[in-house]
Amino acid sequence: MFADQQFDLVTAYAIHHEMPPKAIADIFAEAFRVLRPGGDMIMADVARTDTLDKLTAWRFDWTARWGGEPFWRATAKLDLEPLARAAGFVDVRGYQPNAGRDPYIIYGRKPA
Numbered sequence: 001m002f003a004d005q006q007f008d009l010v011t012a013y014a015i016h017h018e019m020p021p022k023a024i025a026d027i028f029a030e031a032f033r034v035l036r037p038g039g040d041m042i043m044a045d046v047a048r049t050d051t052l053d054k055l056t057a058w059r060f061d062w063t064a065r066w067g068g069e070p071f072w073r074a075t076a077k078l079d080l081e082p083l084a085r086a087a088g089f090v091d092v093r094g095y096q097p098n099a100g101r102d103p104y105i106i107y108g109r110k111p112a
Contacts, residue, residue, distance in 0.1 A: 005036045013103070016045040017075040024078065028087035028108075038112040041089060044103035049076040052100050084108040 010031040016024050031041045049057050064072035084092045089108025096104050 002034045004033055005039075006034050008036055008039045010035055010039070010041045010043075012043045014045055016043065016080075017069065017072045019075075020071055021074055021078055024075065024080070025083050025086065028084050028089070032087045032089060032110055035110040037110055039110045041084070041108045041110070042105065043080075044105045046072060046076050047096060047100065047102050047104050048079075048094075051096055051104070056100060080104075080106045 012027070016027070019027075027043075028041070031043075035041065046060075049061075052060065060076065061073060063069075064076075079094075081092050081094045084106055085108075087108075088110065090111050092106070092108040094104060094106045
């Protein structure tokens with residue numbers, strides 16, 4: 001376990017869809033705890049279902065259902081911005097650099 005306020009940046013890539021939504025909220029809380037004031041959180045994971053065309057969303061959903069990804073469906077529908085704000089982050093924004101494709105990026109800053 002890391003000490004409080006030990007890092008300037010916390011990042012993660014493609015881990016959120018491997019756990020239930022409650023655990024994702026815990027990740028944001030832990031990131032907030034270990035960040036120094038003014039520190040940044042940048043995390044990325046699967047594209048949000050609502051940003052995909054219907055065929056792509058269906059294909060991703062089918063692959064997740066039958067490909068051993070039990071939490072993908074819930075994560076892809078989850079709005080991560082409120083979870084980041086609930087953990088205490090400000091300047092929160094979620095975006096996809098490439099519309100309709102992975103990754104979805106969530107950014108937040110710990111208030112100074």
